[in-house]
Amino acid sequence: MNVLLIGGGGREHALAWKLMQSPQAGVVYCSPGNPGMRGVVTVPEGTLAELADFAVAHQVGLTMVGPEAPLCAGIVDEFRRRGLRIVGPDQYAAQLEGSKSFAKQFMQRHGLPTAASWHFTAEEPALACVRQRGAPLVVKADGLAAGKGVVVATTVAEAEAAVRACFGGAFGAAGASVLIEECLFGEEASIIALCDGKTIVPLATSQDHKRAGDGDTGPNTGGMGAYSPAPVVTPELEQVIDAQIMQPFLRGCQADGLDFRGVIYAGLMLTAQGPKVLEFNVRFGDPETQAILARLDSDLLEALVATADGRLAEVELVWSPKPAVCVVMASEGYPNKYRKGDPIRGIDAAEATGAVVFQAGTRIENGQTVTSGGRVLGVTALGQDIAEAVANAYQAVELISWPGAWYRRDIAHRALQRDKQR
Numbered sequence: 093m094n095v096l097l098i099g100g101g102g103r104e105h106a107l108a109w110k111l112m113q114s115p116q117a118g119v120v121y122c123s124p125g126n127p128g129m130r131g132v133v134t135v136p137e138g139t140l141a142e143l144a145d146f147a148v149a150h151q152v153g154l155t156m157v158g159p160e161a162p163l164c165a166g167i168v169d170e171f172r173r174r175g176l177r178i179v180g181p182d183q184y185a186a187q188l189e190g191s192k193s194f195a196k197q198f199m200q201r202h203g204l205p206t207a208a209s210w211h212f213t214a215e216e217p218a219l220a221c222v223r224q225r226g227a228p229l230v231v232k233a234d235g236l237a238a239g240k241g242v243v244v245a246t247t248v249a250e251a252e253a254a255v256r257a258c259f260g261g262a263f264g265a266a267g268a269s270v271l272i273e274e275c276l277f278g279e280e281a282s283i284i285a286l287c288d289g290k291t292i293v294p295l296a297t298s299q300d301h302k303r304a305g306d307g308d309t310g311p312n313t314g315g316m317g318a319y320s321p322a323p324v325v326t327p328e329l330e331q332v333i334d335a336q337i338m339q340p341f342l343r344g345c346q347a348d349g350l351d352f353r354g355v356i357y358a359g360l361m362l363t364a365q366g367p368k369v370l371e372f373n374v375r376f377g378d379p380e381t382q383a384i385l386a387r388l389d390s391d392l393l394e395a396l397v398a399t400a401d402g403r404l405a406e407v408e409l410v411w412s413p414k415p416a417v418c419v420v421m422a423s424e425g426y427p428n429k430y431r432k433g434d435p436i437r438g439i440d441a442a443e444a445t446g447a448v449v450f451q452a453g454t455r456i457e458n459g460q461t462v463t464s465g466g467r468v469l470g471v472t473a474l475g476q477d478i479a480e481a482v483a484n485a486y487q488a489v490e491l492i493s494w495p496g497a498w499y500r501r502d503i504a505h506r507a508l509q510r511d512k513q514r
Contacts, residue, residue, distance in 0.1 A: 095393065096147050097122040097132075098167065099158025102420075102452030102470040103378035107156060107392070108132045109448065110385045114393035121150065127461055128439075128451030140170040147176050154179065154397055157354075160236060160375050164190035168354075177400045181374050185350040189374040192234050192271045198372075202344030204337055205368045207273040207361075215259040218270050222251040228275035233258045235266030240427060242312055244275065276370070278363040279506065281322045282380050283333055286395060288353050288404040292342045293395075294334070296387055296411050297322040298380040299506065300359075304427060306502045313427040314467055317503035319417045319478065320383040323510050324362060333360065333367050341372075353400055379418045382450050382470045386416035417485040418472040419503050423453065424496025426466035431496050434463045438492040447473040447488035463494055478507045 093116050097108055104122060108129045111120050123143060125134030135146060140162070147155055155171060155178040157163055166183035180186070187194040199206045207230070212218035222229060222245075231254035233241030241263045245251035251272075258267030280302075285294040299322040304310035325333070337358055345352045357373035357380075385392065390410040398407045423430040439449050439461065450472060453465015471489045475481030482504050489499060 093153035093393070093397075094118040094151055095120045096143070096150075096152040096155040097125075097158060098143065098155065098162055100124045100126045101158065101378060102450040102467065103376050103381045104158040105129055105450040105452070106382045106385045106470070106472075107158060107376065109450070110388060110392040111156070114391050116391065116393050118153075119150070121146075121152070126451045127454050127456050128449065140165060140167045143167065144170050144174050144176060147171065148174065153177060154393065154400065156396055158375060160186070160189050160373065163354075163374055164236060177397070179396050179400050180354040182351040185345070185352045186374050188356075188372045190236055192232050192371065193269065195372045196271065198344055198348070199369055202340050202347065204340050204344070205366060207276050207368060207370070209271050209273040211269065211271050213269045215255060218255045218259070218272060219252055221272050222248055222255060225272070225274075227251055230273040230275050231255055231258065232271040232273065233263040233267040234269040234271055235263075237263040237266040238314065240312060240314070241266050244312070276361040276363050276368055278361045279324050280370070281325050281360050281362060282318075282377055283325075283338070283358045283360060284377055284380060284384065285338060285356050285358075286354075286399045286404055287342060287345070287356050288399045288402045289345065289351065290402060291404040292338050292356070293404055293407070293409065294330070294338060295409065296320045296384050297325040297330070298377070298384050299324070300377065300380055301500060301503055304500075306500055311427055315377070315379045315420065316422070316500045317417070317419045318377075318380045318383045319415060319481070319504040319507060320380070320387055321415060323478075323507050329362070329367070337367060337369060353402065378452075379420055379470045382418040382472045383416040386418075386448065386472050386474055387412045387414065412474070414474040414476060415478045415481045415507075416472060416474050417478070417481040417504050418450075418470045419485045419489050419499055420452075420467050421469040421471060421489060421492060421497055421499045422467050423463050423465065424498065430466045432462075432464050433457065434494040434496065436461045436463060436468070436492065436494045439469075441491040442471060442488035445473075445484065445488045445491070447471055447484060449488070449492070468494075468497070478504055478511060482508065
């Protein structure tokens with residue numbers, strides 16, 4: 093079966109890497125892909141109609157959408173109109189990520205635990221809310237902001253600045269309306285699941301590291317690393333999450349008539365009152381996917397086909413007991429204005445250790461792989477335990493270099509701490 097993968101980042105590299113391992117896979121195409129995707133046929137970016145034309149012309153049996161933007165633009169609607177098999181929610185259901193207010197209303201309507209919130213389409217009422225509620229607060233651009241439209245404000249002044257930034261155009265159209273939420277406290281975890289409209293199947297647990305700096309300090313980023321499994325999500329807590337969040341999500345989709353045959357990502361805060369939903373994404377997380385797929389021993393393509401066809405109940409996912417750790421290497425200046433065009437050295441040496449280097453922000457220039465994005469690489473390794481996985485990942489990271497490269501040095505610190513406390 094020929095496969096078309098949409099996207100070109102680290103998440104898509106990990107998906108391509110895993111899809112290539114399927115005995116059912118024919119040619120794996122990726123639009124636009126990246127230089128690290130060995131064996132994948134990269135094709136230019138195109139309009140939704142052009143991508144559907146490509147799928148027809150090249151007898152693509154399954155299309156997998158990596159990023160959120162094409163989903164929110166309606167790529168699933170376009171492909172399904174042509175009778176093409178594709179994994180993802182339709183445009184209406186994709187608002188669960190594309191509009192934070194839409195997602196919040198869905199959660200409230202169907203009884204999913206989440207933070208209290210207030211929605212505004214003008215700056216002054218939003219500022220008045222901030223002053224009335226006081227800090228801490230979370231300020232969110234309502235639309236898609238590439239993972240950067242969220243500010244956890246510890247003071248009123250920070251919250252006011254975040255509101256002004258949104259309405260001032262810092263996040264483009266995404267900030268035309270703003271959600272202000274109560275600040276939840278606890279430990280975060282990511283639950284990513286496949287959903288075919290009738291069945292929901294969680295993948296292995298994982299934990300992302302959103303803050304730029306060690307010790308979870310600094311600004312929010314798209315994610316500086318991840319590990320799987322997340323020991324904070326015990327088997328007992330998994331049952332609670334399934335009963336209170338995943339199954340109500342599925343029933344809510346059914347009640348609202350949402351055509352959801354794709355991937356749902358629930359970002360959770362594990363509070364003293366129980367798990368609460370911080371956000372929904374309607375696609376695989378990045379960099380959680382890199383860590384999760386490194387542990388998947390069963391056939392990803394088979395599972396995705398079953399998701400698109402409504403046969404997910406027939407599929408059993410098999411996971412390696414070995415933990416995986418992904419460390420993101422970033423360009424100087426990220427998550428703000430960052431450098432580009434720096435030559436990258438050491439990828440082959442890093443992979444010779446047994447790690448997998450997923451490329452996210454790279455391009456080829458004069459035959460050399462150079463940086464072209466903020467998050468450049470996701471260096472991923474397995475281990476017999478979490479400490480070994482961490483050591484293996486950082487051993488590989490230290491073999492890679494370019495001017496200004498940086499990374500967090502404490503990925504999986506919570507899991508390591510738990511190990512010490514046993």
